[in-house]
Amino acid sequence: MIDLDTTDRLILRLLSEDATQSASAIGRRLGLSQPAAWRRIRKLHDAGVIKGQRLDLDPEKLGFGVTVFLGVKLATKGRVSLEDFERAVSAIPEVQTVEHILGLYDYRLRVVARDIPDFERVLRRRIMTLPGVGDVEANVLLSEERRPGPIG
């Protein structure tokens, strides 16, 4: 784990808004020389603080009008291999994220669909037929915001 100073935090914030900015553009915004900005960005990558990039697309404009979070409980714990379930669920294109959680459910899935009938199709044909799937709880996403997090 590395300690960040204020400048590192500002760089992280700028890059989490737009990762395609060059080191000189970042430097200009923060009053750093291009090499100094480049070294700091490099350090953030090397320390694993920046683990990659994510293309942020507007699902609705691409025709995905419905996002549903599913809480999935496995029916026969111990008899179904978690790996089998995880592999099968990860292969479904409409499933965007799979998280293993502790609490009420075993897995939390984020599923996108074009509309409610399309979601029903995905649920019946793909989710309910997964190996070991038991209780499923659905919550339809109405709004979502991502916060910058504790980067100061």
Added chain:
Amino acid sequence: MLDDSDRRLLRQYQHSPDLGPAELAERAGLAPATCARRLERLRAAGIIRGNRAVIDWRALGYEVEVSLRITLDKTQARAFDEFLGCAREIPEVMEIQTFLGRVDLRLSVIARDMAHYQQIYRSAILTLPHIADIEALMHVARIKSDQGLPV
């Protein structure tokens, strides 16, 4: 509307957001100028909202991630707005989602360790307004996290 080339471009770009313009054009099977023009159009239409760095919070010492599922007291007309306004003030809150379903809201919260989480939970979360019920789910692992859309 999107044509097949746009979809191919978005698939490639989603898969490897760190590609430079030349390589992206090549993988999408487009001439560099065409590719740049299409990207510009997708950005202008708001389809591409951004290309963002992904922060590994573990590398910064945040080991704990908890999902808080919250039901609000909806007899209060302004419950949602007031709750959201206050939740935004907590730096460790990473995501705020509202739902139609069994729960009203979900907050994704990160903390350095369990003691730090307890402190955030007691001092910041439980003092949020209009909470009727709250339920915590602890993250064990992310199995799939690309959040790609099947374009």
